[in-house]
Amino acid sequence: DAGITQSPRHKVTETGTPVTLRCHQTENHRYMYWYRQDPGHGLRLIHYSYGVKDTDKGEVSDGYSVSRSKTEDFLLTLESATSSQTSVYFCAISGELVSMNTEAFFGQGTRLTVV
Amino acid sequence: AQSVAQPEDQVNVAEGNPLTVKCTYSVSGNPYLFWYVQYPNRGLQFLLKYITGDNLVKGSYGFEAEFNKSQTSFHLKKPSALVSDSALYFCAVRDPRWGFGNVLHCGSGTQVIVLP
Numbered sequence: 001d002a003g004i005t006q007s008p009r010h011k012v013t014e015t016g017t018p019v020t021l022r023c024h025q026t027e028n029h030r031y032m033y034w035y036r037q038d039p040g041h042g043l044r045l046i047h048y049s050y051g052v053k054d055t056d057k058g059e060v061s062d063g064y065s066v067s068r069s070k071t072e073d074f075l076l077t078l079e080s081a082t083s084s085q086t087s088v089y090f091c092a093i094s095g096e097l098v099s100m101n102t103e104a105f106f107g108q109g110t111r112l113t114v115v
Numbered sequence: 116a117q118s119v120a121q122p123e124d125q126v127n128v129a130e131g132n133p134l135t136v137k138c139t140y141s142v143s144g145n146p147y148l149f150w151y152v153q154y155p156n157r158g159l160q161f162l163l164k165y166i167t168g169d170n171l172v173k174g175s176y177g178f179e180a181e182f183n184k185s186q187t188s189f190h191l192k193k194p195s196a197l198v199s200d201s202a203l204y205f206c207a208v209r210d211p212r213w214g215f216g217n218v219l220h221c222g223s224g225t226q227v228i229v230l231p
Contacts, residue, residue, distance in 0.1 A: 004158075031216035042119075042205060042221035043159075050216055058218070090158055094217040102166060102209070103149060104217050106158035 003027050006091050006107035013114055019078040021110050023091030025071075032074040033092040033104065034058075034066065043090065049074055081114045088112070117142045117210045121222035129230050134196040136225045138189045138206030147209035148189045149219065150180055152202045159205060165189060176200070196229045203227075 003026030013019050023032060031050055035043040035058075045058030047066040055066050063085060065077045078085055091107040118141045128134050140146060147166055151159040163174025165182045173179045180191045189206060203226050207219040 033216070033218060040223055042223045043207075043219065045210075045213075045218055048213060048216060048218055050214060056213065058213075092159075092219075096215070102147060102217055103161045103164055104219055105161065106151075108158045109156075 004091060004093055004105060004107040006089075006110050008110060009108065010111045011113070013081050013112070015082060015114055016080050019081050019112065021076045021078075021089055021091075021112070023074045023076070023107060025074075025093045027093055027095075027105070028071060029093040029095050030071075031094045032068065033094075034064075034074065034076045035090045035092065036060065036087040037090060037109070038087050046076065046089075078112075081112075083114050086112060086114045117208060117212070117220040119206050119208050119220055119222040121204075121206055121225045123225050124223075125226040125228065127228045127230060128196050130198050131195050134191075134193040134200065134227065134229070136191040136204050136206075136227060138191065138222060139187050140189060140206070140208045141187060142208050142211070142220075144211055146182075146189075147217070148180075148182065149207040149209075150174065150178070150189075150191050151205045151207060151221075153205065153224075154202050162191070162204075196227075198229045198231050201227055201229045 033048040034046040049055045049068045089110045092104040094104040150162040170182045207221040210218045210220040
C-alpha cells in the first residue's frame, strides 16, 4: 500500500463544531486531494493541492477549507460541521502527470458523523 | 463536461464464470482511464489504467480492461471470478479541468457479488 495515513479513522462530532481531518503521506508526491464519498455519488472532489501552500477548490468545497504547510501533510477543516457533511472522506495522492505513474493512491478513509 | 457512467448498480456472477463490469465515459481530450476496487471499510485500491498504447490493459489480481475509443467504453473483465472479488468497483477518468494533477471523476460504482 502507498504510504498514506488518514486520522482519525472515525469521528462523531456535534453540529456547529469545527473538525480537522489529517492526511499524511510518505511518498513525497506533489499532488494531494480530499474527496468525499456518499452513496450513489462515487467520489466528489472537495479540495486539492498542487504543492506546499498551493491549493484549489473542488466541486463541493463550500464549508470546507484546507491547508498544506508541508509536502507530507494535507489538512481538511470543516469550519462549522453540519449534518450534510456526514460522509466518508478520502485523501489521495498522485505524482507528476508527465511520468507514467499517473494513478492516484487513496488512504483508508475517515468516517465522519455529524449529530 | 466529464462524466463516467456505470450502468449496473450490481453484478452477480457465479464463481468461475467470466466477470464484466461496464463503464462508458465522456471527457475532453485524450482519456486517462482507471479502475479501482473498494472492499468494506477500506480505501480505493488501484487495479489498472489506460493512458496510451494497447487497447487491452492488464492489471492486478487477473483483471483486464478493454479501451474502445469509438464506443467510449472501458469495461473491466476477469475470465474466472473468485468469491474474493466481491467488492465495489469504480471506473474513473482523469478530469483535465484541474491542471496537471490527477483529479478523478468517478462513476457511482458497481457492486460485484460472486456467488460460490
